[in-house]
Amino acid sequence: MSTTTQILSSIPVDAQTGAISVPIYQTATFVQEAPGLNKGYDYSRSGNPTRAALEDVLARLEGGTTGLAFASGLAAIDTVLKLLKSGDEILAVDDIYGGAYRLFTHVYEKFGIRINYVDTADVANVLQALTENTRLIWLESPTNPTLKISDIRAIAALAQRHGAWLCVDNTFASPVLQKPLELGADLVVHSATKYLGGHSDLIAGAVIAKDPELGARLKFLQNAGGNVLGPFDSWLILRGLETLPLRVRQQSASALAIAEYLQQHEAVDQVYYPGLPSHPNHEIARRQQLGFGGIVSFRLRQDTCEAATCFLQHTRLFHLAESLGGVKSLCCLPCEMTHKSVPQAKRLETGVTDGFIRLSVGIEEAEDLIEDLEQAFAKLAQPVPA
Numbered sequence: 244m245s246t247t248t249q250i251l252s253s254i255p256v257d258a259q260t261g262a263i264s265v266p267i268y269q270t271a272t273f274v275q276e277a278p279g280l281n282k283g284y285d286y287s288r289s290g291n292p293t294r295a296a297l298e299d300v301l302a303r304l305e306g307g308t309t310g311l312a313f314a315s316g317l318a319a320i321d322t323v324l325k326l327l328k329s330g331d332e333i334l335a336v337d338d339i340y341g342g343a344y345r346l347f348t349h350v351y352e353k354f355g356i357r358i359n360y361v362d363t364a365d366v367a368n369v370l371q372a373l374t375e376n377t378r379l380i381w382l383e384s385p386t387n388p389t390l391k392i393s394d395i396r397a398i399a400a401l402a403q404r405h406g407a408w409l410c411v412d413n414t415f416a417s418p419v420l421q422k423p424l425e426l427g428a429d430l431v432v433h434s435a436t437k438y439l440g441g442h443s444d445l446i447a448g449a450v451i452a453k454d455p456e457l458g459a460r461l462k463f464l465q466n467a468g469g470n471v472l473g474p475f476d477s478w479l480i481l482r483g484l485e486t487l488p489l490r491v492r493q494q495s496a497s498a499l500a501i502a503e504y505l506q507q508h509e510a511v512d513q514v515y516y517p518g519l520p521s522h523p524n525h526e527i528a529r530r531q532q533l534g535f536g537g538i539v540s541f542r543l544r545q546d547t548c549e550a551a552t553c554f555l556q557h558t559r560l561f562h563l564a565e566s567l568g569g570v571k572s573l574c575c576l577p578c579e580m581t582h583k584s585v586p587q588a589k590r591l592e593t594g595v596t597d598g599f600i601r602l603s604v605g606i607e608e609a610e611d612l613i614e615d616l617e618q619a620f621a622k623l624a625q626p627v628p629a
Contacts, residue, residue, distance in 0.1 A: 250304065310449065341581050493606045499518045
């Protein structure tokens with residue numbers, strides 16, 4: 244069954260009215276027939292029919308048993324980390340999203356959880372870094388923003404032998420292109436703000452568990468912490484999911500065309516895109532993904548913040564903003580935006596230099612986006628007035 248058909252067949256028709264769109268149950272509480280006797284819901288923090296419909300679809304899409312929707316991607320990550328205890332270790336990908344780095348390092352380290360950042364693009368590094376206290380392996384594949392690819396299946400086998408959980412942030416690929424649970428992961432997280440919602444109009448997160456017992460533990464933490472997604476935003480994501488495969492296919496095709504264009508441009512020093520044969524783990528990406536996604540990053544030859552800022556201020560179709568995965572193309576300067584919370588030395592170590600630019604390709608026509616980049620490069624080439 245195609246992903247499009249799977250999504251559309253998973254979103255239920257309202258049994259009570261026949262509504263083709265899932266109703267928005269905008270309610271805090273539910274009337275009970277007697278104390279403790281209800282129709283399956285008692286309070287919207289614990290469960291809401293609109294959110295439940297979304298969570299069920301997400302679990303089906305990722306091939307898991309339990310889906311959980313949260314108020315943000317970081318709220319989803321935070322809930323996974325609450326599975327750990329003092330003395331546990333996280334083995335995390337070194338090129339990690341800045342918000343996750345902030346949460347790991349500045350919040351959870353003070354509770355006695357050690358974070359070991361490793362270049363997981365090489366499985367040997369993961370094997371070498373495992374310790375008796377490693378309880379969680381944390382991957383992004385592709386990573387944000389240098390688009391590193393990790394061999395999920397191989398690392399899942401290591402995690403299983405070691406008795407650790409493997410959690411994969413699947414935000415960049417989406418379940419249209421990659422299903423980490425089928426590759427052996429235990430957990431998948433999403434910033435549902437991005438591709439799942441798809442229209443840059445909400446903040447949301449998701450966790451999907453393969454094992455029902457682990458899912459039940461996360462459900463308890465979701466209810467205990469209260470970081471739940473509201474019914475209207477749940478409905479917005481359900482609506483966004485209906486076009487997810489169409490959007491991702493268009494974005495991926497355009498991103499590849501843009502990556503190939505950038506690779507030939509004299510102002511560009513390096514292009515980061517797993518769909519290019521020059522990408523170090525291109526073959527692994529081909530094996531575990533159905534496509535290469537809509538994010539393209541590149542480093543200017545003039546590797547300075549000033550040059551990057553000049554370029555970004557002259558794009559017209561690429562809007563200068565944080566976030567990604569929406570229908571409108573976005574561009575950003577990670578060193579000053581998404582990854583500003585990462586120390587400079589660590590940022591530079593992973594390749595995120597001052598002239599490093601990330602593009603989120605929308606659904607505009609590829610030739611229009613390339614034309615926009617070309618005119619911005621032309622502005623960059625002009626001499627600065629004395």
